[in-house]
Amino acid sequence: MRSRRRKRRSFGPLLAVVFLLLLIAGAAAGFVIGRRYMPGKEMADKAELFHIKGSQVAILLNNELQEEKGIYEDGQVYLPISWVNEYVNERFYWDETEKLLVYALPEEIVYADESDMGEQGTLLKVKEGEAYLSLGLIMNYSDIRQQSFDTSQIKRVFIDTVWGTVKTAQVRKKSILRVKGGIKSDIITELSEKSTVQVLESMDKWSKVRTEDGYIGYVQNRRLEKEQEITPQSQFEAPVYTSISMDEKVRLGFHQVTRKEANSTLKEYAQTAEGMNVIVPTWFNVIGNDGTYTSLASRDYVEQAHDMGLKVWAMVENVSTKESVKELDTKKLMSVTSNRRKLIENLMKEADTYGFDGFNLDFESLKAEAGPHYVQFIREMSVACRKKGLVLSVDNYVPSAYTAFYNRREQGIVADYVIVMGYDEHYAGGEAGPVASLPYVEKGIADTLKEVPKEKVINSVPFYTRIWTEKDGKTTSKAYGIRDAKNWIKENNIELEWQDDLGVYYGESFNENGVQSVWMEEEKSLGLKVDLINEYDLAGAACWKLGFEDRSIWEIVSQVK
Incomplete structure (x- = not known):
């Protein structure tokens, strides 16, 4: 047999190719993995990071970037007053009409315009209708820390208002x-x-x-x-807004005076109101946007009240006449500094002339846009009163989201007393119900105390109720003083039933007028309100209004101690 020799194949080239491919794949994988885990080297766009351009200054409040921007001019940082008011210091007041910056300190009011200079330059600038305050000015009046980087191309300022760890x-x-x-x-x-x-x-x-x-x-x-x-330590010395407090609890009666002759009822009302120590006559009705008002003040009235041991706090209000209700624009009046100054200066002259002991402000039905200007008026009024030793009290609705602009917290700092009008829970034109149920009153007190110290809170109680009539699908009501309401109940043989959850008596009648109902305010219901005033240890009670009540009602009010 012939032997055959099998020819051996060579795999070297193939292995080399495979090895090369594996090497390339490994390198590619290594590159991908390397890219994935290799630290990035891309630089951030700092202007984009701070959302600024040109000479804008980024604002960081407590380390949070703000939408609002400051400006950098003449070697200074300026911040928009609208932002400063909201987040840093609400007491900087900008008069848009007279282009004037106003700041009310406890015993003086500071004014500045674009021409006023500080150590580093002008104190404020106005750009496109917005006022900007210099950072130095803000620091002088505010309890904050600041760190500014204005020499950098990326200008920014850090404002810290928190003093914690x-x-x-x-x-x-x-x-x-x-x-x-x-x-x-x-x-x-x-x-x-x-x-x-x-x-x-x-x-x-x-x-x-x-x-x-x-x-x-x-x-x-x-x-x-x-x-x-x-823990950063503040070096700021906050201004001290001193207050006047009576040596005893306030037991106040509102005396509605609509004409000069009504001042003569003082003695009659005071004899019924045994235990009353403050009387508030409704004397000054503001009727003009320039600060014009009418006066029913009487020197004899004040002297007679003082002889009876009563303090007199004259009311300044916007609700008692058609002129004030329909024609007065409170925003126009209060937003112009010269108008506020005129009104306050004239009121101080009235105090000198008639010798009363203080003022009571009762501005109602304000729109939210008027709120900041009214609060500024209260600040400036407090300065004038503090200088003369006059008490300043301010009437307020029960707190609600709709009346937050009355800024009770600021009132509680600058005014002597903040009065809660703890009534009108149900009012003319609304649904039938009590004028001041106990839960409503207590909530009004508790919510006010979240913003105002108890030593300054006075709760006002109603000397009236409403008799409601439902007929032909319509609901109407009429206000009755307690004395007259008792007579109406007696004449109509109304049987009253105590409503424990509301803290008032309820009664109703079916007659030719329709369905008539009443949630009655009287000694028992008012006694429960007085108990609340004592329980919360408030500064006292106020009563609307004198002439509606019997002597027995004041036996209840006098229990405010």
């Missing part, structure tokens, strides 16, 4: 601050070794920090050490 840490070694927590995030800046950062938020691997050179971003936790807590 701050957590800090030291950078272990040179590190990168990134926009977000992750190594691929864009770079904001480089952190130098041993620099200190404020730790705003800590996570598993990253922390949100604020740097010494004015940036907020994220750094890896392993780059931080020596954490500690510090």
Whole structure:
């Protein structure tokens, strides 16, 4: 047999190709993996980061970037007064009409316009209708910390209003601050070794920090050490708004005076109101947008009241005449500084002329847009009263979302007494119901005390009720004083039933007028309200109005102690 030799194949070239392909694939995979885990080197656009352009100044309030922007001019940072009012200091008041900045201190009022200079330059600037205040001016009157970076191209200012504990840490070694927590995030800046950062938020691997050179971003936790807590100390000396307080609880009666002759009823009302120590005659009715008012004041009245041991707080109001209700624009009156000054100066002359002991402000049915201007009027009125030793009391609705602009918190600082009108729960034109149920009154007191110290809160109780008539699908009502309401109940043989949940008696009658009902205010219901005043240890009680009540009602009110 012939032997055959099998020819051996060579796999070398093939293996080489396969190895090369694997090498390329490995390199590609390594490149992809490397890109995935390699720290990003892209730099963040700082102007975009702070949302600013040109000479705009970014504002960071308690480390949160604000939508509003400041401006940088003449080597100073200026912040918009609207933002300052909302977040820093509401007492800076800008008179848009007279282009005047007003600031009410306890015993003086400071004025400034665009021509007034501070240590660094002008105190304020007006741009496109908005007033801007210099940072230095804001600092002089506000309890804040600030850190500004205005020499940088990226201008920014940090405003801190919180004085609690701050957590800090030291950078272990040179590190990168990134926009977000992750190594691929864009770079904001480089952190130098041993620099200190404020730790705003800590996570598993990253922390949100604020740097010494004015940036907020994220750094890896392993780059931080020596954490500690510090408590900044304020050097600000807050102004002290002193107040006048009576030596006893206030038991106040409102005396509605609509003509001069009504002043003669003082003695009659005072004899019924045994225990009353303050009387408020409704003397000054503001009728003009320039501060014009009518006066029913009487020197004899004041002297007679003083002889009876009564303090007299003259009311200034906008509700008693058609002129004041229909023609007076409270915003136009109060938003012009010269108008406020005229009104206040004239009222102080009235106090000198008639010798009364204080003022009671009763401005009702204001629109929200008038709120800041009315509050400024109260501030400025308090300055004038404080100088003369006159009591300033302010009447307010029961707190609600619709009346928040009356700013009871500020009233509680600058005024001597804040009076809660604890009635009109149900009113003419509305649904039938009690004028002042006990839950309604208590809620009004409790909500007011969230903003005003109890030593300044007076709760006003009603000496009236409403008799409601329902006929042909319509509901109407008429206000009756307690004395007249008792007579109506007797004449109509109404049987009253106590409503424990409301704290009043209820009665109804079916007659030719329709269905008539009453939630009766009388000794028992008012006694429960007096109990609330004592329970909450308020400054006292006020009563609307004198002439509606019997002597027995004042036996109840006099229990306010």
